[in-house]
Amino acid sequence: MSEYLALRRNPSTLVIVCSQLSYEGWATQELGLGPLDVKLISVAGGPAALAHGDLVATDYTRMCECVSFLLAEFPSIHTVIGINHGNNGRKGGCGYYEKVLKIVGGEKSDLPKIARQLAILAKDKTIRTFYAGLVETGGSKVVFEEVFAA
Numbered sequence: 001m002s003e004y005l006a007l008r009r010n011p012s013t014l015v016i017v018c019s020q021l022s023y024e025g026w027a028t029q030e031l032g033l034g035p036l037d038v039k040l041i042s043v044a045g046g047p048a049a050l051a052h053g054d055l056v057a058t059d060y061t062r063m064c065e066c067v068s069f070l071l072a073e074f075p076s077i078h079t080v081i082g083i084n085h086g087n088n089g090r091k092g093g094c095g096y097y098e099k100v101l102k103i104v105g106g107e108k109s110d111l112p113k114i115a116r117q118l119a120i121l122a123k124d125k126t127i128r129t130f131y132a133g134l135v136e137t138g139g140s141k142v143v144f145e146e147v148f149a150a
């Protein structure tokens with residue numbers, strides 16, 4: 001039997017991301033965040049439900065509860081990052097938008113609303129939202145673009 005460290009008590013950043021997306025390399029390279037810096041919410045659709053409480057009330061409520069819980073549990077968190085991913089307005093982007101929300105192309109345009117919702121939930125934190133768009137060449141790569149609250 002081996003023992004492992006169970007919890008990191010002082011993460012700096014809460015990242016909310018769709019479980020479809022691999023963001024770790026970008027987070028490490030561009031943001032300088034390692035796995036021990038991040039408290040992660042990885043669910044289908046990532047933060048998308050925060051923009052669509054009317055369509056997915058249960059997911060919206062659950063996301064709000066998760067964010068509030070983790071911010072209370074880990075007071076070291078000073079930054080909250082929401083990441084949506086898509087295919088630049090075409091089909092084949094985030095499956096949550098297509099299959100659950102039944103919306104094509106909202107992944108980027110929803111980010112200002114998501115940022116405002118996160119700012120309500122995390123009043124004293126830095127809020128950043130990013131759009132991860134598939135690159136044209138076969139969709140095997142993504143580029144991350146910061147999108148600010150309006």
Ligand SMILES: [Zn+2]
Pocket residue numbers: 018019020021044045046085093094095096
């Ligand atoms: Zn997705």
